Structure formats: C-alpha cells, structure tokens
Amino acid sequence: MAETHSLQDLRQAAVASKVFVQRDYSSGTICKFQTKFPAELESRIDKQQFEETVQTLNNLYAEAEKLGGRSYLEGCLACLTAYTIFLCMETHYEKVLKKIAKYIQEQNEKIYAPLGLLLTDPIERGLRVVSFLHHAGLSVPW
Amino acid sequence: MHLGVEEPIRECQYNQICTHNSSPMDTPHTKKKKIKRKWQVFQGRNKFYCNGRIMMAKQTGVFYLTMVLILVTSGLFFAFDCPFLASNLTPAIPAIGGVLFIFVMGMLLRASFTDPGVLPRATPEEAADIERQIDTTNGPSGPGYRPPPRTREVLINGQTVKLKYCFTCKIFRPPRASHCSLCDNCVERFDHHCPWVGNCVGRRNYRFFYLFILSLSFLTIFIFAFVITHVILRSNRTGLLSALKDSPASVLEVVVCFFSVWSIVGLSGFHTYLISSNQTTNEDIKGSWSSKRGKGNYNPYSYGNFITNFCAALCGPLPPSLIDRRGFVQPDTPQPAAQTNGSGACPSNQVQSHMAATNPLLHSQTVILGGGAPLQAKTSLGGPCSTLGPSQPSLPSSIPGLSCGGELMALRDSEIHCHHHLHHQHFISPEETPSPPAALPCATHLGHHVHPAQLFDPASQDSLHEDSVRGLVKLSSV
Numbered sequence: 001m002a003e004t005h006s007l008q009d010l011r012q013a014a015v016a017s018k019v020f021v022q023r024d025y026s027s028g029t030i031c032k033f034q035t036k037f038p039a040e041l042e043s044r045i046d047k048q049q050f051e052e053t054v055q056t057l058n059n060l061y062a063e064a065e066k067l068g069g070r071s072y073l074e075g076c077l078a079c080l081t082a083y084t085i086f087l088c089m090e091t092h093y094e095k096v097l098k099k100i101a102k103y104i105q106e107q108n109e110k111i112y113a114p115l116g117l118l119l120t121d122p123i124e125r126g127l128r129v130v131s132f133l134h135h136a137g138l139s140v141p142w
Numbered sequence: 143m144h145l146g147v148e149e150p151i152r153e154c155q156y157n158q159i160c161t162h163n164s165s166p167m168d169t170p171h172t173k174k175k176k177i178k179r180k181w182q183v184f185q186g187r188n189k190f191y192c193n194g195r196i197m198m199a200k201q202t203g204v205f206y207l208t209m210v211l212i213l214v215t216s217g218l219f220f221a222f223d224c225p226f227l228a229s230n231l232t233p234a235i236p237a238i239g240g241v242l243f244i245f246v247m248g249m250l251l252r253a254s255f256t257d258p259g260v261l262p263r264a265t266p267e268e269a270a271d272i273e274r275q276i277d278t279t280n281g282p283s284g285p286g287y288r289p290p291p292r293t294r295e296v297l298i299n300g301q302t303v304k305l306k307y308c309f310t311c312k313i314f315r316p317p318r319a320s321h322c323s324l325c326d327n328c329v330e331r332f333d334h335h336c337p338w339v340g341n342c343v344g345r346r347n348y349r350f351f352y353l354f355i356l357s358l359s360f361l362t363i364f365i366f367a368f369v370i371t372h373v374i375l376r377s378n379r380t381g382l383l384s385a386l387k388d389s390p391a392s393v394l395e396v397v398v399c400f401f402s403v404w405s406i407v408g409l410s411g412f413h414t415y416l417i418s419s420n421q422t423t424n425e426d427i428k429g430s431w432s433s434k435r436g437k438g439n440y441n442p443y444s445y446g447n448f449i450t451n452f453c454a455a456l457c458g459p460l461p462p463s464l465i466d467r468r469g470f471v472q473p474d475t476p477q478p479a480a481q482t483n484g485s486g487a488c489p490s491n492q493v494q495s496h497m498a499a500t501n502p503l504l505h506s507q508t509v510i511l512g513g514g515a516p517l518q519a520k521t522s523l524g525g526p527c528s529t530l531g532p533s534q535p536s537l538p539s540s541i542p543g544l545s546c547g548g549e550l551m552a553l554r555d556s557e558i559h560c561h562h563h564l565h566h567q568h569f570i571s572p573e574e575t576p577s578p579p580a581a582l583p584c585a586t587h588l589g590h591h592v593h594p595a596q597l598f599d600p601a602s603q604d605s606l607h608e609d610s611v612r613g614l615v616k617l618s619s620v
Contacts, residue, residue: 018267018271020271022314025298025305025316025317026296026298027298027299028298028317028443029316029317029318029330029443064459064461065458065459065461066459067450067458067459071457071458071459072457074459075453075456075457075458075459075460076457079457082244082245083252091460093459093461093462094462123462123464125262125265126261126262126464126465128261128262128264128268128313129268131267131268
C-alpha cells in the first residue's frame with residue numbers, strides 16, 4: 001500500500017494521525033474521559049501511563065466542578081455583587097483549567113514528547129475529547 | 143466574557159464599539175484583514191457584538207421589547223409615583239425599587255449576552271473518527287444501504303440514557319444537551335430558547351435567567367402594589383378621578399404590571415419547580431423522567447433533595463465558555479466542518495445530496511485554483527484510489543487522506559454557508575472581503591501553511607485536488 005502513495009500522502013498521513021479519547025458519561029454530565037486504552041496507542045505508550053494521565057485529568061475536572069462550601073460561597077458572593085466580582089478575580093473553574101493546562105504541558109515535556117506524541121488540552125476541543133497527536137516525520141505510522 | 147452590568151445595551155455598531163473597547167491588538171486594521179477572531183468564523187446562527195464579548199441569538203426583536211417594557215414601566219414609576227411615595231410614606235420605597243430594577247436589568251443583560259453553553263462543532267478529524275467508530279460497530283454495509291443508527295446508550299446512575307448524534311455539529315450530544323434549531327448550535331443542558339431574552343437558556347446562563355424572572359416578579363409585584371397604594375392615597379385626598387388625572391402614568395403601569403404578573407410569576411414558579419427537581423424545560427415537556435413513562439423511571443441527575451438541587455443550579459461553579467470567541471483563528475488548525483441541515487432527515491441522502499450540490503462547485507473551484515497540474519494528479523491517482531474501493535475505510539494510512547477529502551467537500555459547503563452567515567451578520571467591516579476561511583484549514587492541515595494570500599500555491603492545489611478526488615472516491619464507494 002505504501003509504495004503507491006506519493007510523498008505528500010505519507011507526510012500528511014504521519015502528521016494527521018490522531019487518537020481521540022471520548023467522554024465518559026456514566027457519571028452524569030460531569031467532565032470525565034474514558035480510561036479505556038485505545039488500540040491505536042498499544043505500541044506507543046504504556047497502558048499504565050495512559051490510565052494515570054487520564055485519571056489525573058478526570059480528577060482535576062472533578063475538582064473544578066465540585067459542589068461544596070467553596071463553590072457555594074463563590075456563587076453567593078458573585079450573585080450579591082451582581083457578578084461584577086469576576087472582573088477582578090477568576091472563577092474556581094478557570095483556576096483549575098490553568099492547573100490542567102500546566103499538567104498537560106508537564107506530561108508532554110516529560111513523557112509524551114520523547115515518544116513522539118502530543119497530548120492536546122481538551123478545552124481546545126470543547127471538552128469533547130482528549131487527543132493524542134502522533135507526529136513521526138516521514139515514517140508510515142503503525 | 144465577563145460583563146459589568148453597566149454595559150450599553152443598544153445594538154453596537156462594530157466599528158463604534160471597537161474603539162471603545164480597543165486593546166493593543168485590535169487597532170491595526172491591516173492585521174485584522176489576515177487574522178480573524180473565532181467569532182467571525184463561527185458556524186452557528188448567532189450575532190456577536192463588542193468584538194466577540196457579547197453573544198446573542200439572531201432574532202433580537204423581542205428582546206428589545208422586553209427592555210422597553212421594563213425601562214418604560216420602571217421609568218414611569220420612578221418619575222411619577224416615587225416622589226409622592228417617598229414624601230408621604232418612606233424614601234425606602236424608591237431605594238428598594240431602584241435596587242430591584244438594577245438587579246433585574248443586570249440579570250437580563252447577563253442572561254442575554256452570555257454564551258449559554260454552546261458546544262463547538264467537531265473538527266474534521268474528530269468527525270471522521272466518530273464516523274469510523276460508527277462504521278466499525280455496525281459492520282460493512284451490504285446491499286440496500288441503510289444509515290447506521292446514530293445513538294449510543296449510557297448508563298447514568300442506574301438510568302439508561304440515549305445519546306443522539308447531531309448531524310449538524312457532528313458530535314454525539316452529551317446527556318441533557320440539545321440542538322437549538324433557531325441558533326443552529328448544540329447547547330449544554332439546554333433548557334429552552336427564550337425570545338424575550340434573545341438567547342438560548344442553557345447551562346451557563348440558566349441561573350441568570352432564573353434570577354431575572356424571579357427578580358422581575360418581585361419588581362412587577364412591587365410596582366403594582368405601590369402604584370395602587372399611590373392611587374389610593376391620592377384618591378383619599380382628592381377623589382379617584384382627579385387622582386388618576388394627576389398621575390396618568392399610573393394607569394399604564396397598573397395595566398402592564400397586571401398582565402405581566404400572571405405570566406412572570408407563573409414562569410418563576412414553574413422554574414422553581416424545575417430547579418428543585420433538577421430538570422430542564424426540555425425534559426419536563428418531553429416527560430423524560432416522569433413516572434408515567436414507566437415504573438422505576440427517575441431523574442438520574444437529581445441530587446436527592448431540593449436544597450442541594452437549588453444550590454447546585456444557582457451557586458454551583460460556572461463553567462467557562464467552550465467556544466473561544468475572542469481567540470484568533472490559527473492558520474494551521476482545522477476548522478469544524480459545517481453541514482448545516484436544519485431537519486433531521488435521512489443522513490445518507492442528506493450527505494449525498496450535499497456532496498452532489500457541492501461537486502460542481504468543487505470542480506470549478508479546483509479549475510480556478512489549479513492549472514494543468516491537477517489533471518495529471520488525477521490520472522496518477524487512478525491506481526491507488528481504485529484499490530480503496532468498497533471496503534471499509536479502516537486502512538490507517540488512507541484515513542487521514544479520506545477524512546481530508548471528506549472534510550474538503552464539507553468545507554466547500556461551509557464556505558458557502560460562511561458567506562451566508564457573513565452576509566447576515568452586520569459586524570463585518572466593509573473592507574473585509576469574505577475570504578473562504580474554512581477552505582484554508584484543509585490545505586494547511588496537510589502540512590502546507592496556506593495563508594489567504596497564498597491560496598494559489600500550486601503545491602497545495604495539487605494536494606487539495608488529490609484529496610477532493612479521494613473524497614469523491616470514498617463517497618462513490620459508499
């Protein structure tokens with residue numbers, strides 16, 4: 001198959017290979033991603049590593065959406081100030097999103113970049129998917 | 143994204159607000175020609191103001207009516223009734239009235255201008271990935287092709303919930319999300335589309351909507367009660383007729399308030415019930431969690447007691463907007479494919495008719511862009527493309543090409559739609575020609591960094607044409 005493709009095809013095939021990890025709605029509408037190990041990554045990364053990354057992300061999102069004293073306080077305070085307080089400070093959710101972005105960057109630097117993978121931040125995909133982008137230059141993937 | 147309540151509500155002209163809210167990045171006009179903000183290429187039927195900070199539905203006429211009614215009635219109250227009441231009863235009355243009025247206006251503006259929780263459409267790769275998953279789960283298509291069922295079932299808290307596939311947004315809708323046909327967007331926790339507020343009511347602005355109708359009920363009752371008090375007190379002194387003559391505005395206020403009270407208080411009551419049971423208007427109307435549907439049918443999202451439901455709805459964390467309105471369109475990120483089909487018609491027919499419609503356009507476009515080169519490319523692809531044939535597109539190396547081909551077709555379509563939207567939305571400044579932004583990403587997605595000015599690069603035309611041919615092949619195999 002590979003021999004009939006032109007050089008352009010190979011290049012675009014390598015750059016564009018993405019693996020998507022979809023949302024897991026079994027706990028309701030909270031943001032949670034499936035920890036099922038996708039088949040396409042089998043040769044690329046360790047299953048344990050993958051599960052750990054996704055589980056940490058899930059925990060972080062759960063923290064962002066947690067209902068508790070802190071979020072209620074923030075909500076009430078915001079309501080009382082007619083939501084103008086958010087001109088000065090960030091919402092809790094936004095703070096956690098920043099934490100998540102930092103975590104993803106760390107993971108990319110330490111673990112995924114050496115393997116030729118790039119983990120994208122789900123917020124850039126509307127919290128629909130976590131995608132692993134594989135760029136391996138001109139090699140034909142798997 | 144975060145608005146102060148003092149924002150001017152009149153329909154802002156794009157240029158006017160630009161200077162008011164200008165940031166260092168906005169001022170150079172030449173830069174704006176090349177780099178667009180994401181709201182300018184947004185696929186839904188929404189209107190944006192203040193350079194993407196404000197987001198509303200397309201039809202905003204009724205919203206202005208709401209504003210006028212509230213402003214006029216409150217204005218008349220403060221002008222004609224309050225002086226009498228302040229001097230004869232207590233100045234606390236106009237003070238409380240003032241606070242209520244400001245709160246009502248604040249909540250109304252917040253509900254109208256906030257992104258209700260629109261889900262961004264799937265990028266072409268995601269859409270292709272989902273298509274592939276659906277195809278593999280349904281097996282190879284035999285003769286008499288039937289569209290695969292586009293639903294997934296999920297068990298949430300013991301209840302089976304069906305997730306539907308949205309053909310417009312190309313995603314499996316999360317639970318409680320729904321596609322608003324007026325705005326042409328999928329909205330999270332979709333409650334309803336409110337014309338009075340000029341926007342959808344969804345996850346991100348439901349609390350503002352609820353607080354708006356609640357505070358408006360109080361304001362209406364407040365004005366109604368005190369106008370009646372005013373008239374009664376005056377008529378005690380001078381008789382009813384002369385009291386009405388002295389303060390004619392009171393009659394108008396009473397009439398408006400009387401008719402509003404029933405609907406608004408009723409609506410507040412209804413939404414109080416919905417919040418306490420953690421349902422959306424959509425779910426309630428469909429009777430999704432009604433016990434009449436069957437024994438053991440309950441709402442899996444409810445927290446159990448109404449207090450927690452209330453707190454979660456009103457004081458829970460406010461998620462940020464998922465559509466990055468004010469971000470810049472990156473030249474190398476693929477834009478979501480937009481196939482705006484209003485009805486949920488049979489998908490394969492819809493897709494094929496769309497493709498058929500865009501085919502002539504595509505061919506004419508490639509002729510314009512390309513030269514002699516595309517013809518050569520076509521013949522050389524005859525070999526490999528025929529091998530793809532009717533087999534399922536599970537060959538990994540060919541998928542990105544196929545998806546690009548497929549997405550190119552869709553993107554051409556979206557280009558047309560983009561023009562449509564751009565014409566409808568008034569914010570485009572005259573000097574900006576509606577360049578095809580959606581067509582760019584496919585070319586760049588292939589690794590060529592195509593800029594609008596560089597669209598006529600021969601190398602990218604080749605790849606564009608190759609992909610378009612592949613896309614045609616995929617469809618013909620289907």
